[in-house]
Structures are given as structure tokens and as C-alpha cells.
Amino acid sequence: MFEISYTEWIGYLASVVLIISFMMRNMKALRIINSTGAILFVIYGVMLEISWPIIITNIFILALNIYYLTIRRIPN
Known part of the structure; x- marks a missing residue:
């Protein structure tokens, strides 16, 4: 009847x-959950x-999140 793949x-x-x-109000939490x-x-x-x-859009978003979480650290 109601099947979802x-x-x-x-x-x-x-x-x-x-x-x-x-x-999320906390930017670090936002980026982790968004990733x-x-x-x-x-x-x-x-x-x-x-x-x-x-695929391309979300790989780009993931790369930006990783950049801001690691290289350009976000304060809590």
C-alpha cells in the first residue's frame, strides 16, 4: 500500500x-549537523x-563546512 524505498x-x-x-544558534553545531x-x-x-x-552541490557544501571547522576555526 504505502512503500517508501x-x-x-x-x-x-x-x-x-x-x-x-x-x-542551531551555535555556528559550530550548525556546520557539523549540516555536514x-x-x-x-x-x-x-x-x-x-x-x-x-x-552530488556536486553537497560535496561543495561539505568542503566549505570542513574548511570552516578545521582551517578557519569557528568560535563556539
Whole structure:
């Protein structure tokens, strides 16, 4: 009756994690949670038989988050 594929579950989970990340007041927490969402979206893009727009965008977002979390550290 109501079946959702694993691919759709990953997409929904990525969306929820992304939304939660934007509710964070702490910038470090926002970037960590947002990175998790970006990783999930990359997995989702691969599961969609390689959806390059989703994959490229989220790899770029992940790279920016890693940059700000490591090289250009964010104060708590």
C-alpha cells in the first residue's frame, strides 16, 4: 500500500537533518549537523543512479563546512 524505498528514506532523512542544522544558534553545531546532511545528500545522489547536481552541490557544501571547522576555526 504505502512503500517508501531506501533511497527516498535517505533523501527525507537528509532533508530533516538539513532543516535541523539551520535551527542551531551555535555556528559550530550548525556546520557539523549540516555536514551530516550534506553527506546524506551525496549518498542520496549516488543512490539516484548518479544525480550530479545533488552530488556536486553537497560535496561543495561539505568542503566549505570542513574548511570552516578545521582551517578557519569557528568560535563556539
